[in-house]
Amino acid sequence: MRQSTTRSVSPILWVLLLVLAFLIVCPLVSVFAEAVIIDGRLDLYRAWTIIAAPENLQTIWNSLLLGVCVVALSTVIAAPTAYLLARSQLGKHKWLDIVFMVPFMTPPYIASMGWILFMQRRGLFQQLFPFTGRISEGFFSFGGLVLVMTLNVFPFMMTILKNAILNIPASLEESGAVFGAGFGLRLRKIFAPLLTGNYAIAALLVFVKTLSEYGTPYTLGRRIGFYVFTTDIHRYATTAPVDFGKAASLSSVLVLICMALWLAQNAITNRTSYRLVSGKGSRPVETHLSGGGLAAAWGWVALVLVVSIGIPYFSIIASSLIKLRGYGLAPGNFTLEHYAELFTTDRSLGAIGNSIFLAIASACICSVLGTVVVMAVRRGKGQLKKIVEGASMLPEMLPAIVLVIGIMLFWNAIYDVLPLYNTMGIMVLAYVVLYLPYTVQYVTSSFTQINDNLIQAGRTFGGSPWYVFRRITLPMIAPGILTGWMMIFIIAFRELVTASLIAPPNVLVVSTYINREFEQGSVSLGMAMAVLCVAITTTTLLILNAVTSRKKAS
Template sequence: MEKENKKKLYERFHMDKFNFWTIVSLLILIVCLLFIVYPFLNLIIQSFHNAETNAFTMENYLKFFQKRYYKEALRNSLVISTVVTILATCLGVPLAYIGTRFNLYLKRVIYVMVVLSMLSPPFIGAYAWITLLGRAGFITKLLASVGIQLGELYGFKGIVLVFTLKLYPMVYLYVSGALGSIDASLEEASENLGVSGIQRILKITFPVITPTILSAALMVFMTALADFGTPRLIGEGYNTLPVIIYKEFLNEVGTDTSFASALSVIIIVIALAVLFVQKRFVDSKSYNMTSLRPPKVVELPRAKKILATAVVFFVSFLSVLPQITVTIQSFLKTNGPIFVSGFSLDSYRNVVNKLGQSITNTFLYGFIALAIIVFLGLLGSYLIVRRKGFTANLIDLLLMFPYVIPGAVLGICLTVSFNQGPVVLTGSMWIIILSFVIRKLPYTMRSSVGILYQIDKSVEEASISLSVPPMKTFFKTTVPLMIPGVISGAVLSLISVINTLSATLILYTGKTVTIPVAIFNCVNNDAYGQAAALSTILTLATIVCLLVFHKISGGKSVV
């Protein structure tokens, strides 16, 4: 009887039309409309404007479909994204199986290398591989001295190399988590029916984790499709759509905002179409299992164990090699753009003296954005899980929409929308912070939703039954239970924020430059020593964040 009374009181508080959560719903909806819906609608409207007369026109879209240059850029983007997705999946899935199912040597070291390579900016990998395998790269010269000539790194091959080594860890980590959650009885039953070895893996294990593989593949595809820095640095004429969008928006002979907006709409439509197809396929392939008995880790014979460890370690080492390379380079002496023999701290001194503001900005903007992300993530997730309905579903949809939007497109949206009118943010630090929040909030939202599903409603019912208002119940009872998991997700969001380039490159001014933008500019200006020093600072910050995450989460995986 007492339990029923608690539940009735809990439901009465939640059914009141003008309670705390109704106000929160309206405020978050207004924020979504102002900072998500309005910018993207403005982008669509802008794409139908004539740049000179401002009249309605279809010429921006006609220009795209009529000129081979732009269609080739789209084709290049799709080819790159597809090839990288296939390679990253083919590399990540078997390595994840070996790393998860067998007791390898140096397992913890391999995991750290995989995570670190996944969380670093792709353009740092592009820069590092240029210094290693470029025309004047260290490995190129070393091989040339013994008569071995390497082919060109630049263009299609270079982009695919950088993306594959950067993005396969995403597949590795997701698939590792899925393999660890399979109920061992499922595979044991298949063996009893005569299905074993590679046949069991192909017919039982991999089909069961197909939704996870497809989800990881989608993230790889979206990341490769949206990335601007890598093809810009290493493409050398192999243009992709994000690069073209950037060039059109910041053209030296005049900004063509309308045409850049049309290109942005096209890439958004493609991203949404891919997301829709993937979701339909995953929904048709979903399986449920109890996962009461996780699979046992198999102890390999010593020779096989050494071989398996060597394979996984070698690929993991290649993926983290860019961070190692730039760290070493940051301590080398430089003569202009050339690294010379001997070690020095000159690059760090130059960074502190000339680019110190970028370091301050990165962490200041990152922590402000993080505070907003955590606050909105807590409130938004509660609405989605506990206040189900049309408004909550709409908020969920609006907050998750930026997940599929390329960073450069988001930068253009915000610039077009907040360059004039009642709310002017262009040129200020707040437009960069806003881009961080919009782009990274979906990740914290999803982790917060997952945590809230694990918290029993009876805890809140008990609080409300003692006449504690919903707002006080949320902040005094629910939030403390959510905080450990939310903070873990927030640390990962901070890593992602401080490594962001695409949107920031569109939005920054001289006073609001961040570390990724400063690195990008240093590479373009041949200031390689400073670029290496800044990259090392960024890598060190990422490692510190990972250690904090590991401490807070109790050693959980980052995905």
């Protein structure tokens, strides 16, 4: 029976492999081909000359320097915060875990715009503190760029380190204390070695996200003349004279760097991983802070929250309510007209409608395709299932802008066969390619909680495969599918780089609408749309949390 089931799954795996190769692998190959194939022949020298050009070498150096600095500053913010939330009295306040995810839920380009409006000349900071003169304008530097990008990605590192610290048994730290090791020595000799593998994962994630980020380098980095991979790739692919060769060459370098980092992280993790969770269980440990220590801890948390959430959100909301920018925060200069305009003009309504359509369509397609992939992989055997699973997760390891460039090149090349390019369909396809790994991850996680005996029992009592799936498997993996759907909806609704590259002419989505209004000087209208964007995505996240909490309670 099991052999016949395996045989029936194999054709499905082959079909999925062809679909994933067509959607993901072919665009990626198109990027490399565009970089090294000139006039039908292999030309590595041209690709090398493009990469070795002084301006492109500067771009590569800028990107690597930015990544290293963001990792360093993220460590400074995330490490103490993770320790306080895992080991001190602050860990009892679970609402802090949700609040610290707000920077992640805020689109980077929106947070960057908030900081620009706050710190610029005659900005909100100078209006609130006129005695400081022009000191706030020093923000427009490499340090300001590092700060803004760090505030968006440090929650990833903080969450990974916090979970790792929680898994360190109390007995290890207590043993060190018994033998006279002070707090600093315990950090160096116990915590640091045990956290090295997890820190490598977190640092890699932050570094790759920094290299892949487009919104902040575009809004703030371009303003200070600091260009990185994503901004130059975007410029070569969209600004006349368009040069896909240069865009593909830089994209290839970016992919190779990311792949090398993934390999390095795997090597570090394999060498420095320790089994800390056993069947015996472990006691949670709490470092009891004194009154002064607890006050300092709350002060640190408040500072991080004010800088990462308070300043950008105050700036965004205040700017969305200002009637005339020249009067700033003056009494009587506030209005809700900008919000009313969002719901009364065709352009803003069209942008909202397009974003909702793209988010729903991509989330639904990813949910179906991802679930089929997971079902087939779990029933399959051999190398074929590993290849299919790896292909489905490939977009997670690659910068989004590289895949989008590949989609542009590949679908433009086959336009005569499949005229999807330059339509809304190509945007849905691009979103599906980028966000498929979310569904695969969440559904796979749900599958790990299903006991095979339940499925075998359904088959034993005569249930057909479809009946077993509909009555047993689907209800149990439904939370994972729903979670993946919600996360894809949230991220797709605010997506910027894909929309800015392949949106058809005169088609706006929420992100490009905000960006266009900001650049054209209609800042208040753009920020009103930004507030609406954040409100929609945050409401979706709250609904997700409520649904999952209810599922767990039942």
